[in-house]
Amino acid sequence: MTVPAPPGRRERKKAATRQKIADTALRLFLERGYDAVGIREVAAEADVAVTTLFAHFASKEALVFEQDEDFEQRLVKAVTDRKPHEPLIPALRREILALVRHCTAEGTAPIWHMIVTSPALREYEESMRLRHAESLATAIATDPDLSRSATACRTIARFVIDAYSLSREAATPEAAVDETFRMVEAAWEVTGPSPRTPDADARGGRVQTG
């Protein structure tokens, strides 16, 4: 991801600005609460203009979910990069377990607490999850080893994301991954490999390709 050769002063400065904004925002949010800190305040404290802030982050909420951009990537890769003939669900289960562990780790806890206590952030994250589910659905639908209907792919993708979300909130997250993935597995197994492009595929419960 990081270019070994210095990628020019310009891009370094840009990255530094972005980082300074993100750091400042997170610090202020944790200190005084997400809702109690305004955008203008964050910008002032980071010593940038408000417009600059929005040039780096699409919204106030995006300031908080700065790093979790690779979530989508990891899920998709768990599908596409799994070793040949490895069944789908265990591969996803492994990845989700790792993600759940990461979210419930020590350093991440206060951030997570801030998210669940702010309605705006919860809503934003819910929306993110749906996007992730769509990407995951596309990855599953694309895999030649798993020829399922578009609806089945989208459904199982949502189930997997639900399993992640619910496990994270559960009292014993790792046990919850076990429990929820037993259900996901069962749901997946009743979707027989559809013989040839079934109705739903052809006329498109549209799985976005982006």
Place this chain on the structure above:
Amino acid sequence: MTVPAPPGRRERKKAATRQKIADTALRLFLERGYDAVGIREVAAEADVAVTTLFAHFASKEALVFEQDEDFEQRLVKAVTDRKPHEPLIPALRREILALVRHCTAEGTAPIWHMIVTSPALREYEESMRLRHAESLATAIATDPDLSRSATACRTIARFVIDAYSLSREAATPEAAVDETFRMVEAAWEVTGPSPRTPDADARGGRVQTG
């Protein structure tokens, strides 16, 4: 709670005001698009103050989902009011099928189109769905015939809501209900009735009681 006799002029006027706001809003939104119509405009056209509008509706989005408040009720009742010993999933499947039919019916189509084409409305509806899933989870967890872990209840509730949401968007909604509920059924069947308050129940993957 509700008085059977004519509930007084005051409450009738209040209801009338609320209805006029909702009708005006929906008309303007359908005429010119949700994003193109401002709150101040809706208020002016309905001949009320902006503050009055917000006294009746919590947000601009709530103007659109005015009637769909009973959605939650219907799902919960499908669980609690089903005939003795009727299995859970078929009862839910029947209700979801009816709801999907209602949403894809003629009169409802333009409203639905407006919702899916507006990011703000989509996000709001996603958030609503999660609330519905929580209520459904509580209903399932409360049923004495189905003693499952809290996590299992919350998971199956989410799956059911997902089935609804995905079926509605599918090319052939009724066929999608069949397909998705086969998966939901399978997921439910692997959750054995837990013998006695298991770990997850006792220490609370918290199913809200509200």
Place this chain on the structure above:
DNA sequence: ACCGTAACACTAACGGTTAGCTTTTCGAAA
């Protein structure tokens, strides 16, 4: 050394939402 442009700044505004306060309108006690 020069120029195009990417990054940033400043101002001003828009649209949803709320606070503060006044006015109207009903319901019921006196």
Place this chain on the structure above:
DNA sequence: TTTCGAAAAGCTAACCGTTAGTGTTACGGT
């Protein structure tokens, strides 16, 4: 009937996130 408390509605003015419009600087390739 009169009176009074309170609910409902109104007005003003602002807050907050976000964006458009318009410069200004500083970097990178020529």
